[in-house]
Amino acid sequence: MLKFSELSESIILAFDSIIGNKIRSLLASLGVVVGISVVIMMGWALNGLDEALNQTFSIIGNDMIYLDKWDWTGGKKWNTLKDRRDITQENVDFVTNNIKSAEYVIPNINKWGSSLDFKGINYKGISLVGVTSDNAYTPAGDLIDGRYFSQLEDKNNENVVVLGFKVYETLIGDNKTLIDEEIKINGRKFTIVGVVKKRGTFIFDMIDNQIFIPYNTYVGIYGKRTKGISIGIKAGNNNLDLVRDEAIGLMRASRNLKPYEDDDFSINETKAFQDSVETIRVSVWGAGIAMTALSFLVGMIGISNIMFVSVTERTKEIGIRKAIGAKKVTVLIQFLSEAGFLCLVGAIISLIFCSIVIYILNFVIIKFNPSITFLSPFIPLNLMFISTFISVAVGVIAGLAPAIKASRLTPIEALRYD
Numbered sequence: 001m002l003k004f005s006e007l008s009e010s011i012i013l014a015f016d017s018i019i020g021n022k023i024r025s026l027l028a029s030l031g032v033v034v035g036i037s038v039v040i041m042m043g044w045a046l047n048g049l050d051e052a053l054n055q056t057f058s059i060i061g062n063d064m065i066y067l068d069k070w071d072w073t074g075g076k077k078w079n080t081l082k083d084r085r086d087i088t089q090e091n092v093d094f095v096t097n098n099i100k101s102a103e104y105v106i107p108n109i110n111k112w113g114s115s116l117d118f119k120g121i122n123y124k125g126i127s128l129v130g131v132t133s134d135n136a137y138t139p140a141g142d143l144i145d146g147r148y149f150s151q152l153e154d155k156n157n158e159n160v161v162v163l164g165f166k167v168y169e170t171l172i173g174d175n176k177t178l179i180d181e182e183i184k185i186n187g188r189k190f191t192i193v194g195v196v197k198k199r200g201t202f203i204f205d206m207i208d209n210q211i212f213i214p215y216n217t218y219v220g221i222y223g224k225r226t227k228g229i230s231i232g233i234k235a236g237n238n239n240l241d242l243v244r245d246e247a248i249g250l251m252r253a254s255r256n257l258k259p260y261e262d263d264d265f266s267i268n269e270t271k272a273f274q275d276s277v278e279t280i281r282v283s284v285w286g287a288g289i290a291m292t293a294l295s296f297l298v299g300m301i302g303i304s305n306i307m308f309v310s311v312t313e314r315t316k317e318i319g320i321r322k323a324i325g326a327k328k329v330t331v332l333i334q335f336l337s338e339a340g341f342l343c344l345v346g347a348i349i350s351l352i353f354c355s356i357v358i359y360i361l362n363f364v365i366i367k368f369n370p371s372i373t374f375l376s377p378f379i380p381l382n383l384m385f386i387s388t389f390i391s392v393a394v395g396v397i398a399g400l401a402p403a404i405k406a407s408r409l410t411p412i413e414a415l416r417y418d
Contacts (some may be wrong), residue, residue, distance in 0.1 A: 001310045006335050031299025031345030031354070032394060035292055037043035039352040042288040043383040044376070046281065051374035054398025055201045061139045061234070065107075065244055067095070067251055068230035071266040085255065086265045087231065089224040094254035095231055098173045101243045103136040103236030109218055110228040111186075116211070118183040118345050128165060128185065137234060139211065140201060144168075146179040146194035154214035161185065162194040166208035166330050180220070186209065188221065230268075244269070299346070300398040307339050316410065323411040332407040338397020347391035355379055 020204065060066070069084050096105040107130075114128035135141055136148035145168075149160045163171070163178065171178060178192045190213065200208035231251075237245040251265055311318070318331060355378070362377040 002140045022392065028302075029299075029342050029346035029349065030198045031295065031302045032336040032343045032391055033299075033350050035133070035295035035299050035394070036347050036350035036391050037354055038292045039387050039390065040350060040379060040383060041357070042292070043386075044199055044354070044358055044379060046284065046288075047380055047383070048375040049281075049284075052201055053376060059139060059199050059201070059207055060268070062270050063235045063240060064138060064232050064269065065233050065235070065240070065247060066268040067233070067247060068266050068268055072268040078405075081266075087229045087265065089229070090250065091254045092229060092231055095233075095247065095250045098250050099233070099243075100247055101235070101238050101246050102233045103238065104137055104232075104234040105279045106132050106134045106138065106232040107215060108135075108232055109215065110230075111218075111222060113406075114211075115185055116167070116183050116185045118181070119173075121171060121173075123167065123170055125209070127206070128211050128218070128221075129212050130215045131212050131232075132215045135212065135232070136236075137236075138232065140196055140210075142197050142199075143194045144197045145177060146192070148194055149212075149214050154216050157217045157220045158214060159188065159190045159217060160214065161190040161194060162212040163192060164196050164208045164210040164212075165198040166200065166205070168195045185213070196254065206268075212349050230254055240269075253290075296394050300344075300394055301394060303339055303342055304401060306342070307335060307399045308405070310338065311335065311402045314406075316405075318409050318411070319411050320408055322409070328407040332403045335403035336396050336399050339403070340395040343391040343395030344388070345397075347388045350387065351379065351384060 066072075067087065067088055068080055092105075092107045096107070099105060109130040111128040111130075113124070114126045115122065115124040116126060117123075131140075133149055133151045133154045134308065141148055142163070144165075146162070148162060153160055161183070168178065171183070175181070178195065181192050183191055183192060184190070196206060196208075196210075196212075202205065231247075233243060233247050248263065248267065252263065255264060257264065321331065358379060359377050362375050365372050365375060
């Protein structure tokens with residue numbers, strides 16, 4: 001049985017060998033430095049991507065689904081989608097009047113490319129959205145100023161508007177507040193009653209370029225026969241799967257689809273985006289792992305060669321140790337420890353290097369685009385532990401063949417080596 005004193009002596013000898021050959025040890029670690037750096041940078045970028053996607057998903061709401069002509073994930077061909085029938089007011093009324101499981105049904109109707117005028121500012125390219133007052137219970141109802149329009153204002157076709165954050169930023173200027181100010185939207189006067197908090201992300205910032213008016217006001221101005229209607233359905237505390245199934249059934253019934261016919265509308269929700277992104281994530285990780293494996297292969301070859309050289313140079317030392325009673329496993333552990341230490345040095349160098357690079361990158365990116373908040377200025381702790389563990393494991397594997405060779409040397413053969 002291997003004694004603790006023998007184990008500690010083997011590790012100390014391995015460490016002394018690395019200290020005694022600093023340049024060679026550093027060169028042997030370079031391949032591992034490259035491999036670990038790839039792992040760290042890829043992991044850091046993917047963590048940032050995950051955070052950006054989570055921020056983007058929160059725009060929709062985890063308890064919301066939207067019935068729409070278009071697939072928001074881009075998972076279906078545009079040529080197929082453009083031939084679908086538009087969602088009509090009749091579809092909206094049928095679903096609204098018959099659904100039982102949802103908390104709220106909120107029709108959305110969009111007019112792209114709208115413009116507004118306010119105190120000499122002409123703002124074009126805005127998305128004008130007609131929604132019911134229940135939109136206040138969705139993520140778009142989280143306000144930084146004012147209030148959402150009421151059910152009564154919607155019923156009475158009042159000219160009131162809630163601004164998206166980007167529109168608010170453009171108009172605010174030196175004003176303390178925009179609440180109760182009058183603006184013109186497509187030439188018509190509206191009173192500002194609220195401002196939605198910033199919702200847009202680096203991936204999906206156009207969401208802040210919206211303004212919301214009461215649904216009936218929109219219909220009164222532009223009519224019911226208009227394109228761009230979607231039906232927002234909030235499950236709330238109810239089972240989302242149940243709400244989704246009922247909504248699909250009602251939508252199919254309202255469009256007179258036969259049982260054998262496919263849905264001619266899309267179901268947009270957070271889950272659909274997550275499924276699409278998972279495919280992208282797997283592809284990115286696959287490419288990253290392939291690059292990492294290649295880097296580690298080069299590093300393993302370098303470390304293995306260095307270790308074979310080390311065994312050759314210290315053959316007599318091995319013979320002396322064995323002659324005075326060192327066991328095979330003691331010698332084996334000595335050289336495995338040395339290989340592991342070499343890779344540990346590589347991991348430490350990588351962590352220091354990547355920490356500096358990540359901090360500088362984060363500083364520069366935020367300086368030029370403050371809206372990018374999903375990248376961390378530090379390496380995540382779990383990524384540090386994973387990269388260090390992989391590094392040491394690679395070293396042990398690379399040093400296995402040289403260590404076995406050293407452990408199998410006989411004292412006489414080793415002492416006679418010249």
